[in-house]
Amino acid sequence: MRASGISSTEAAILGLLRLGEQSGYDLSKLVRGSVGYFWSPAQSQIYSILPRLVDAGFAVRRGVRQARRPDKQVYRITKRGEAALDEWLNDSETEAAPAKNPFLLKLFLGEFMSREAVVAHIKRGRAEAAAELAELEQIRPDTSGAHPYDGLILDWGLVRARAFIRWADRAVREIEASANLVSRE
Amino acid sequence: MRASGISSTEAAILGLLRLGEQSGYDLSKLVRGSVGYFWSPAQSQIYSILPRLVDAGFAVRRGVRQARRPDKQVYRITKRGEAALDEWLNDSETEAAPAKNPFLLKLFLGEFMSREAVVAHIKRGRAEAAAELAELEQIRPDTSGAHPYDGLILDWGLVRARAFIRWADRAVREIEASANLVSRE
C-alpha cells in the first residue's frame, strides 16, 4: 500500500538508475546479478516501467547509436526521480514481504503425503539452500565503500542459508526418529 | 510455472478443504491463522478461486440455511480435487519463493540514505522480527498428531526470527562502529 509515491519495483529501478545511466537490457542483467536475490522483476516489466518513469518525469531517455551493436535507449534518473526515490527510502512503512513460501505450504500439507515424500521435500529444500550457500560463499564483498551495505546483505543470506540447512537436518532426523518409534510399536 | 496442474494458491485452498468442509468465510479465517504465516491470499481471491474449483470438478458447493446467521455456501473437496492436490504435492518441482524482499531492497539502496536512516530501518526490521518471535513463542504445537509437521514449521519460524534478530544487532553494531571510525579520521 502506498499513499501516493512509487512502487517498490519502480524504486528498485530508480535505485539502479541512480548507480548510473542504463538501458533496459543493462537493467535486466543487473537485476539477475546481486539484486535479483531479493528483487527480480521480469525483463518485460522493466521495459514497461521505464517509459512510465519518463512520463512521470523521474527519468530521461536518450537514444544511443551503436556501430557493431543494435542501437539502444539509455535512461538517466532526474532530480524529480531522485526526490521520488528519497521519499520511498524515507518512508518508514516499508511494505511487508509477501507471505508466500511454497516450501512451507507443501510441508504444512505434508499430512497428505507419505513420510518418504515429506523427507524428500525437505531434502530438496536443503539441497537448494546448500547450492545457494555455495554461491554466496563465492562472493567477496567489495571493500571500496561503493556499496556499503552489500556485505550485510550477503551476510544475511549466509546466516539464513546455514540456519535453514541446520533446521532441515534436524527436521529429517526428527521425522525418521518418529518413524522408528511407530514401527516398533 | 506449472505444466498443467493447479496453482499454489489453489493447492492451499484444496489443502484446507481437505481438513473438512468450509465456507469462504471459514477459509479466510483459517488463512489468517497459522497458514497465513507462509500463505495468505486475500479474502476476495478465496471467493474467486472457490467457484473455479467447483467448475473444475475439484470441489462441490452446498448451500446451508442458518437461522441466526446469514445463509452460507460450504465447499467440500471431491475425489478429483484430492487427486489434483496429490499431483501438486508429489510434483518435485516446488515453485521457488518469489524473490521479493522490500526490507533487503531498501537496505541495498542504503547508500542513498543517511546512516541514521539505515540504522532506523534495520531496527524497525528487528522490532518486527521480535514481535513475530513473541507471537510464535506463544504457540504450543499440538501433540495429537493431527498436523504432524506444524511443529517443524513453527520451529523454522523461531529459528529464522532469532537468526534475524542476531543479524540485525550485529549489523547495527557494525554500522555504528564504522561511523566512529570515520568520525575520528
Added chain:
DNA sequence: TGAATCATGTAAACAGTTACATGATTGG
C-alpha cells in the same frame, strides 16, 4: 555454422490487492 549475446518491445493472460456494497446478529 551455430549458440550466445546484444537489444527492444508487444500481447495476452493470470494473479493478487483494495475498496465497495449489503445487512443481520451478537456481546460487551
Added chain:
DNA sequence: CCAATCATGTAACTGTTTACATGATTCA
C-alpha cells in the same frame, strides 16, 4: 448502542509472468 462478527460477493486496478517477434553480431 456500538463494535465486532458472520457472510458473500463484485469492480477496478495494479503487478507480474510467459510467450512471441525481430534481427544483428560475436565467438567458439
